[in-house]
Each structure stands twice: as C-alpha cells, then as structure tokens.
Amino acid sequence: MLLAFISFGSHNHPTKMNINPKLTLISLLSLTTFVFGADHPAPSVDADAALAKLKEGNARFSSSKVSQGKPTAAKRAETAQAQHPFAIVLGCADSRTAPEIVFDQNIGDLFVVRTAGNLVDEHALGSIEYAVDHLGVRLIVVLGHTRCGAVTAALASDTAPGHVQSLVRDIQPAVKAAKGKDGNVTDLTVAENARLMAAKIRNEASLGEFAKEVRIISGVYDLDTGKVEWAKD
Ligand SMILES: [Zn+2]
Incomplete structure (x- = not known):
C-alpha cells in the first residue's frame, strides 16, 4: 500500500x-x-495505560455517570474495517457481567472471551494468543464476579450433568484453595478461581516475544456495587 x-x-x-x-x-x-x-502491530496502548482506562471506565459505570461507551453508528463505521482493542477480558458468561458495560467501553475497545465461571480452555488460550500477537493487546484481565452460579455449583458438588461437569471439575482447584480461609466461601472461591485462571494464562499461553510486555491481572466484579476489586498481579 x-x-x-x-x-x-x-x-x-x-x-x-x-x-x-x-x-x-x-x-x-x-x-x-x-x-x-x-500481523504484529505495535501495541496502541501499553498494559498499565490499558488498566487505567478500565479503572476509569468502571468508575464511570459504578457511579452511574453518563456512559462514554455507546455503540453509535459513527463508532461502528470507524471500527468496521479494523479492530484495535486495548485489553483482553476473560469473563464469566453471566448476563450481568458484560465487560463492555461494566468497564463502560465501546465496540472495538475490548477483546472478550466468556465462559461460565471464566474458565480458561484451549479455545480461550488460542483467542488470547491471537489478540496479543495479531492485534497488539498487552493487558489480559480475568474477571470473576460475586454470586457466580458456576462457582456456587462447584462448591455444592464436584459432579454435574452433561458438559456442566467440565465447569464444576475445573473450578475444584479454587474450591480447595479457598477452603479453611476466613470469609464468605463463595467470594473466596470466586477470587481464587480468577487468580488461578490468570496463573494458567501466565503459565500456558504462548506469548513468545510479547510475554515481557504483557500484564495479566484478575479482578472480581461486585454485582451489588458495580465495582471491580483488583487482585495483585
Ligand atoms: Zn459467573
């Protein structure tokens, strides 16, 4: 060109x-x-700046200020030919936790992967690797949330019908990690699960030369307050 x-x-x-x-x-x-x-664009936003943008967006959302993230026709036209998301969010499929909404972002801003219980599987790892390598994203967020149904099911039993079994099975390490700690067992397990999934991405994603530029952090979205509480990464 x-x-x-x-x-x-x-x-x-x-x-x-x-x-x-x-x-x-x-x-x-x-x-x-x-x-x-x-295929290897320079990052448009580095990891720390990307996290700051998410924190600002969540502050707008949780304080009910006017959203800056409405998907207008103009924004759609601007992003129709190419995407430049500034963060990857691996979140729960729960209908109340859409990352674009809780972080007050627009179409084209976030590269989102969602599974019940925000679990990381092969497809999620592949999606994350694609966004880092081909779209230049340098921040990866694992977002759990309070009263997560998948975590609640995993706490109740390590078996479940059909493919739900794979969810409750893969949340068991978090159930074990939360055991014996003081506090609400569901909240503790949600936080442990998000932390363990962040660790799994850190250990298993093939980020190659970009690994040292990438920041991986977990957080828990509070359904009541609308705020995200961030773990230390
Ligand atoms: Zn959930």
Missing part, C-alpha cells in the same frame, strides 16, 4: 507534491504497517 501510494504520487506529481493531510495520514499508517508488519 505504501509502495502503491509512492508510485502513484511520483507518477502524477514528479516535481510538485500537493500535501494532502488525509493521504499523508494514510501513508504514515501504511508505513507503520510496513515497519511493524500487519
């Missing part, structure tokens, strides 16, 4: 170049793509 632009420009204006700001921007963007490679 850069080469095409240069050859087009020099062919038509060999001595006098009209500087069109729009074309200059396009050529700069093309140069960025050329330098960094389309």
